Amino acid sequence: MGSVYAIVPAAGGSTRMGGVNKQLIDLAGRLVVEYSLRVLLEVPVAGIVLVVPPGEEQKFLDQLKHLLKDQNIQIVAGGANRRDSVGQGLLALPAGVEMVIVHDGARPLARREHIQEAVQAAAEWGAATLAVPVKDTVKLAGSGGLVQETLPREELWQVQTPQVFKLPLLLEAHRKAAGDGFIGTDDASLVERLGKPVKLVRGDYSNIKITTPEDLIIAKALLGSGLNQL
Numbered sequence: 696m697g698s699v700y701a702i703v704p705a706a707g708g709s710t711r712m713g714g715v716n717k718q719l720i721d722l723a724g725r726l727v728v729e730y731s732l733r734v735l736l737e738v739p740v741a742g743i744v745l746v747v748p749p750g751e752e753q754k755f756l757d758q759l760k761h762l763l764k765d766q767n768i769q770i771v772a773g774g775a776n777r778r779d780s781v782g783q784g785l786l787a788l789p790a791g792v793e794m795v796i797v798h799d800g801a802r803p804l805a806r807r808e809h810i811q812e813a814v815q816a817a818a819e820w821g822a823a824t825l826a827v828p829v830k831d832t833v834k835l836a837g838s839g840g841l842v843q844e845t846l847p848r849e850e851l852w853q854v855q856t857p858q859v860f861k862l863p864l865l866l867e868a869h870r871k872a873a874g875d876g877f878i879g880t881d882d883a884s885l886v887e888r889l890g891k892p893v894k895l896v897r898g899d900y901s902n903i904k905i906t907t908p909e910d911l912i913i914a915k916a917l918l919g920s921g922l923n924q925l
């Protein structure tokens with residue numbers, strides 16, 4: 696397998712967190728984004744492009760300086776949506792990269808073994824994403840707040856990051872999505888639009904995304920449980 700690099704989008708507005716940059720919140724003694732960076736370094740990866748809100752580059756440099764001094768982590772400014780932020784990360788990749796791991800800066804509990812499995816799956820299939828089977832019954836809402844349909848749960852997966860791609864495939868997917876004005880909520884969906892396969896790799900339910908304040912309480916409890924320590 697060739698050179699594996701990571702892009703960590705951390706340039707969102709954290710609106711559902713109340714506007715405080717959630718990647719820079721302290722979670723049991725470390726910044727939320729630091730967990731995402733550290734597990735990627737453990738995979739290992741050749742380097743990381745960390746994508747941050749425009750104008751916040753210095754803040755991230757200052758708060759992560761203890762980690763950045765020894766590690767190949769570059770900080771770049773992101774875009775108005777997640778796709779554009781990952782796109783800025785793609786522009787910053789050095790020559791020779793073959794595989795790219797995209798991992799949310801707001802997902803501090805991913806496990807190294809699962810990321811390694813996703814890298815292997817992407818080497819075989821071109822694209823892979825961590826995911827877990829949906830636990831609840833999911834219904835499609837119709838008009839007037841009425842249920843239109845109950846979806847077949849055995850076919851439903853809740854998708855997470857990391858998502859791993861062969862670089863030429865991810866570049867093609869981003870070019871097409873940008874050309875079509877399609878934004879999407881993850882990178883795998885951009886590859887799906889090309890009609891190319893994305894392999895589901897079963898991860899952990901504990902790999903939550905920090906989205907609203909209660910997620911911090913859940914993440915802290917999960918860290919305390921020892922399940923997700925590096």
Ligand SMILES: Nc1ccn([C@@H]2O[C@H](COP(=O)(O)OP(=O)(O)OP(=O)(O)O)[C@@H](O)[C@H]2O)c(=O)n1
Pocket residue numbers: 703704705706707708709710711712746773774775776777778780781799800801802904905906
């Ligand atoms: N323009 C954007 C939007 C999102 N993200 C990143 O994509 C990940 C998943 O996005 P989400 O949790 O939705 O973050 P926010 O967009 O910040 O959330 P909100 O909708 O509450 O503002 C996060 O790590 C976020 O920082 C990004 O890099 N650039």
Ligand SMILES: C[C@](O)(CO)[C@H](O)COP(=O)(O)O
Pocket residue numbers: 777799854855856880881882904906
């Ligand atoms: C990429 C992602 O984390 C996979 O679950 C998710 O789609 C991000 O969605 P959001 O709407 O940006 O929170």
